[in-house]
Amino acid sequence: MKSKVAILHTNDLHSHLENFPAIKRFFQTQTAALSQQGYRVLRFDDGDAMDRFDPLTEATNGQGIVQWLNEMHYDAVTIGNNEALTNSHKQLDHLYDHANFPVILDNVLDSKTGQLPHWATTHRDFVLDNGTRLRLLGLTFPYPTFQAMGWTAESVFGTLDRCLQEWAGQYDQLILLSHLGINYDRELAKRYPELKVIIGGHTHHLLAHGEVVQQTLLTAAEKWGHYVGQITFEVDQAGLYQQQAQVFRSTDLPREAGDQAEVAAAEATGHRLLAAQKIARVPQRYQTSLTDDNPLVQLGLQAMMASTNAQAAVLNTGLFLHDLPAGIVNMDQLQQILPHNIHVMKTELWGYDLWRLFQEMEKNKNFLIRFPQKGMGFRGKYFGRLVYAGISYDTEKQQLYWHHELVVPEKRYTIALLDHYEFIPFFPTIGIVGKNQIDFNGNIRTVLAKYLSQEFPLGGGSHGTQSD
16 A cells, blocks of 8 residues: 655745745645645755844844744754854754754764764654655755864765665665755765655755656755745655655745734844844944945955954955944844855965966956856845955056065965855865965954944944054
């Protein structure tokens, strides 16, 4: 006898609360409808549910979003890079303190203990009415930067090899929550016939009707709660049958009068909590501009140099979404100005490599001004103009100057950059030869906040900004 199973799934919600009420109601009504049709209904989320662009997420270190996830009554979730790399180790250790769902994760260990984090478990089993044992495991993208946060991200293929060996005979069918991206998912389907369903995410791809790779059904529901995924199949100990995948567009789901008010209340709570964090008393307005050097980007450059103890820095104007007003400045204002999940980075280069880096920047800078940058922690619209501090480039002679002195090829230089520049493809020198040290204790927003608090203390007595 075959059992009928339905899976409702989300991925890459990124704290977009505007779709939560409709999705929550859909989960309830669809679960009831499918149950009446004889399906065992399971509900999963595939990670990156939180994003610090959102004021409630930022103000509560993600715990406010976990409360919303609780209302979805998930049977299991896994983590994405946003949960792991935008929270400190301590914050992630407490992110799921009040969760009503298990976190399934197999390829991340606590670096201190060498063990699975206390908030995670390796799998969850679901025994169906015909005795078939479904096992769920979870994998997230193994960024090298996990190590800097006190976590060890293990090899995806090595982890699966180990799990399959250890779990032999413990399950009948295997389902994977994969926050790895479409390319990884396709490769896993080719290598591991044991994986019958891969519920995907991370690369924000949409598989409206799924994708079958050899014996495995791949699914994904894009991003931000724009879609909800549904998988149905029949199953017994021997295999899965009549597998179907589809998605439901959130804008087509019924809305109720109270939805907007519920979302607005959560956002207002986030704004209120952040606004209570007073930072500095700024004596003048600092304006920004996408296309030109401006006072606010110069303030950001000074903050980066102070944070890294570097004598030069680079920033792009598209990071700054609003002007910095005069008067008392709070974290809510800085959150709106700099909503990005981007860290300050100190990079050491030989002079000839530094010259090559600025050749790359000069080559790309005009193209990048209105380049619609997406992802890699960036939460703005356009990349903007590159602005330098402590360093200048003579376009006619193609010469690079460090504080008005010609850069020496055989000399080492340290410059303040953003980790974002290492991840995007325009400046390969940074990743190839840069000795990069990322500050994971904060981000560009908190670096600016610290600098403002020192330069323009709330009690007055401003030191004024430094000059080159």
